Amino acid sequence: MSRQKRRKNQQRAASAAAAVAARAASANNPFAAQADALRALLDTTDTVDAESAPSLPSRTDAARGQGASTPGAAEHRSAPLDDEAAFAAAMGADIAPIAPRAARAPRKRPPRAAPPPPDTTHEDAALARQQAAMAMIFDAVERPCWPPAGTDEGVDALLRGSVGPDKSVDLHGMRVDQALARLRAALGEAPQRRWRCLRVIHGQGHHSDGDPVLRRAVREALQRQTGVVRAWCETMQSEGGAGATLVLLNGPAGRRRS
Numbered sequence: 052m053s054r055q056k057r058r059k060n061q062q063r064a065a066s067a068a069a070a071v072a073a074r075a076a077s078a079n080n081p082f083a084a085q086a087d088a089l090r091a092l093l094d095t096t097d098t099v100d101a102e103s104a105p106s107l108p109s110r111t112d113a114a115r116g117q118g119a120s121t122p123g124a125a126e127h128r129s130a131p132l133d134d135e136a137a138f139a140a141a142m143g144a145d146i147a148p149i150a151p152r153a154a155r156a157p158r159k160r161p162p163r164a165a166p167p168p169p170d171t172t173h174e175d176a177a178l179a180r181q182q183a184a185m186a187m188i189f190d191a192v193e194r195p196c197w198p199p200a201g202t203d204e205g206v207d208a209l210l211r212g213s214v215g216p217d218k219s220v221d222l223h224g225m226r227v228d229q230a231l232a233r234l235r236a237a238l239g240e241a242p243q244r245r246w247r248c249l250r251v252i253h254g255q256g257h258h259s260d261g262d263p264v265l266r267r268a269v270r271e272a273l274q275r276q277t278g279v280v281r282a283w284c285e286t287m288q289s290e291g292g293a294g295a296t297l298v299l300l301n302g303p304a305g306r307r308r309s
Contacts, residue, residue: 196284197274205299206282209248216250216297223254223294227268234272238279238300247300250286255294266293273298 196206208214220237222230230253237249251273256263273280279300286295 194285194287195270196282197270198282203282206284209282209284209297209299212287214248214297214299216248217246218244219250219252221252222265222269223252225265227265230265231268231272234269238276241279241300242302247302249298249300250290250295251298252291252295255292263293266296270296 194210196210198206200206200210218237218241220234222233225233234251237251240246241249251269253265253269254263256266259265270283273283273296280298281301282299283296285293286297
């Protein structure tokens with residue numbers, strides 16, 4: 052507020068106070084003395100303000116003063132504190148910063164256990180049976196027989212090994228005539244004993260010159276006994292091979308292997 056406006060306001064207040072005091076005096080108001088004191092105080096304040104009020108700087112002086120600054124303020128602006136230093140100064144010397152957390156080592160997963168090997172028991176057993184069947188087929192094809200394979204069910208049963216012998220007749224080490232006599236006796240006894248298949252052991256003829264004599268004689272004699280003998284074939288390697296002959300007799304197909 053300017054000096055002139057302030058003086059006008061004080062003058063108006065003094066006039067109002069004088070008017071109040073005059074009315075109080077004319078009406079015998081008990082507050083007349085206080086009104087006089089208020090008017091005197093306003094007059095005194097107006098005089099003191101007029102003498103001691105400092106002159107306000109003009110707008111131009113204020114604009115010039117903005118460009119200047121105190122040395123302390125300039126120094127404060129030139130060296131600002133960083134956030135960590137300001138925080139440490141605010142918290143005090145007794146507060147220690149939290150140590151940074153150490154880097155966590157990567158977790159190592161345990162190695163996976165190797166899967167168990169596959170169970171090939173059933174596959175191995177099936178393969179063994181298949182190999183045995185193939186070996187039997189090849190063995191049956193190579194084994195001598197009468198009549199030829201495929202022409203009679205009896206000889207095919209002998210070759211497959213599905214018919215087992217009821218009796219073994221050992222002719223090994225005998226002369227040909229002795230062996231043939233023993234063979235005829237076994238063939239004659241077969242119907243009474245209900246034998247349907249015989250295994251005749253004659254040996255492989257290692258002591259014979261050339262073709263084994265006893266084996267050839269036995270097989271030729273069997274082929275002549277057509278009324279009794281139905282078929283014959285060489286035994287499998289596991290049952291004697293070329294050293295024995297299976298003989299299927301007429302009648303039922305012989306005892307089935309269990």
